[in-house]
Amino acid sequence: MKVLKFGGTSMANSDHIQKVVSVLLNQSTTDSLLVVVSAMSGVTDHLLKMAVMAASADESYTKEAELLALQHLTAVRELLPLEQQSSVLSKVKQYCNELEELLDGVYRLKELSARTQDKIVAFGEIISSVILSAKTQSLQMNQQWIDSRSLIITDTQHGNAAVDFSATNEKIQTYFKSHDYKYYIAPGFIASSLAGYTTTLGRGGSDYSAAIYAAALDAEVLEIWTDVSGMMTADPRLVINAKPIAQISYQEAMELSHFGAKIIYPPTIQPVMHKRIPVWLKNTFAPEEHGTLIENYSAASADFIRGISSINSISLLSLEGSGMVGIPGFSKRLFEALANEKINVILITQSSSEHSICVAINESDTLKAKRAIDAAFHIEIISGKVEPLIVETNLSILALVGEQMKSHPGISGKMFGSLGRNGINVRAIAQGSSEKNISAVIASRDVKKAINVLHETFFETTYKQLNIFVAGAGNVGGKLLEQIRQQQTILRDQLHVQIRVIGIANSKKALIDENGIDLDVWQSRLADAPLSSIENYFAIIKDKNLRNSVFVDVTASDVVAGVYESLLTKSISIVACNKIACSSSYPSYQRLKSLAKSYNALFLFETNVGAGLPVIGTLNDLLRSGDQIQKIQAVLSGTLNYVFNHYDTSIPFAEVVRKAQAEGYTEPDPRLDLGGTDVMRKIMILARETGQPLEMQDIINTSFLPSSCFDGTVDDFYEELAKQEAHFQQLYKEAATKNGKLKFIATYENGTAKVGLETVAPESDFYHLYGKDNLVLFHTHRYHQQPLVIKGAGAGAEVTASGVFADIIRVARI
């Protein structure tokens, strides 16, 4: 005997039922086949809905009942030849009439007992199995319909009845001894109490019915046919990269289903495991695929973690109090209180001090549990020995399952490390002493992210995915996206990093695509994207809660800089060329750095100083490797360098500045550059990176601009600059007579920083500095004879974008 179970999706409509029939016809065995079926998909839910409608005096249940009848009648018409339809149609109609009568009764009484509800939902499996039976009959397959209610006997716990195995096994064995058909077709899910009332085995219970039959009959195999090719490493609806598991042990399958893998109803394994009957999970829609074989052992394989599953709608109950320490019987009383209310405990943890016991239960049982436990510990609560039960809701359980994890150290470290790096807070942890699973209670909103994080950690060693959100789609943003586009394949192949740009926003619009934006067409997609405020964009980023998220700020906006703090607290890394955050007050710079540390995110801003030049990275490398900075000297303004490289008194200074502005080398108000503010910000950031709590007002700025230049508008400034030509000629000549050149230099030494115009001699490193190049000299303990020199273009969209890109890759490599 072989037992085959077909789920709701396999029975969903006539097309699918045809597929079921071909699976049956393609079985090569000469043995008998027992076929257990679910209701057509959605029908059980539909029946429950109608029952509740009728009980709450909502007349529209009659319309729903008509729809349900039509669904089944249509399947019959589509499956059977015309001349064979009438008897089956009238049988189905008769069931539908009985159902309506029951619903009418509920409607009149305005009351729905668990017993009546079972009677109502049973029609789903009864009608679907009758239809399959009629179809196989019409194909002259030697078949017999059997009523599971006469063979599977349970207690009277309607909705979730417990099987009386001795009565059941005897009935099943007796029945099959006296019959000899090739095919038996039976409804799953339903059974009856000893008194003969219809009962059901719990939602998803058809799997269990099939296992009960298989165990009673010592079947050669139990095949569970569904809509996926076996048990996957994670729920395929949550993890795109989930892959089928070829072989798994009973224990592992049980753990995965207990912790939420919906593909198999948890009690299913128990009866077949006792008899060592293999369970084969197969796909009705792709029968050629291997599927999953569940057997008595766990085959050794590289994937020693077999799967990850999760259960939503969990509550955590904590019983705490000093009165519990060292006194036996507390946990017994706690579990008894729960058991008396028939509340299922999914996970338990107890602190070793015995100061608290924590249990996870289904959220729907919370109120009942709270009442029962507070009542059971009433005396201790009023005497202050125990606190009233603490309840937390909106939680989920995440479980990592694999029998062989016991022989691999470091699994939990890896698990909690990757959850932590992604800002997922773990509320409780349990690990079975048999080490078949490690489970953690987390907030439900984090489940999808957490499963994907763990899946990546344990099953996708091939590459790491980075989810990028870009703010600013201007010059630098555009260049950055182009560089990412060009480099995407190489990064994936060589560094095993998959960079997906999920969001691109400017001040007016936001484009979001969770599957990754095609960077060939981002401009047009952004143009077509809906209007969105930048605040809305931030909200979406937080709400998406994707793993390995990186926020890239290529704006100069203070609103954007203002959001870093809240993103870091979500463990979203920040890469910024925007200088505002790092040059705000020292406490807020420091706060961002420490938030990044405590939330395991990175806060990187290499391009704040010297655009793409590796200035901050080098400084940090020196410091981390134990070197000491004695002095930093630097030309950090491309603008000032340009201006002084072009001014030789032949054209007026004001004209040179105008030209620099026309070529895009200055801020809209050139005084920000000429006045030295931008250079002050940069040397301050370098000083801060060395650990010095420097503020802007601590920096000495000897401005070469006469103070009159700072008054009025930009036009007034140019006018004043022209009037001051003699002053600039004087500066130039003084330098020229010394055979030197003018450079605007920032210096940091002994905890203080200054910026100002200096005359540099031909032997100075700064003398041969052209165009808009920057130059940084690190005088350190190790580089004491000659400083470490970093020199190159310190401005420009292309190089800035490449510095931002390098920071993004740094995030990928942690």
Ligand code: ADP
């Ligand atoms: P049936 O109607 O055939 O009983 P179910 O809907 O009960 O099917 O179970 C199959 C579904 O289980 C799949 O479609 C899939 O979405 C879901 N599922 C959840 N976790 C897993 C997992 N780990 N492996 C495979 N499927 C899973």
Ligand code: ASP
């Ligand atoms: N039809 C039932 C349900 O939807 C049983 C099953 O499909 O296994 O819960």
Ligand code: MG
């Ligand atoms: Mg199922």
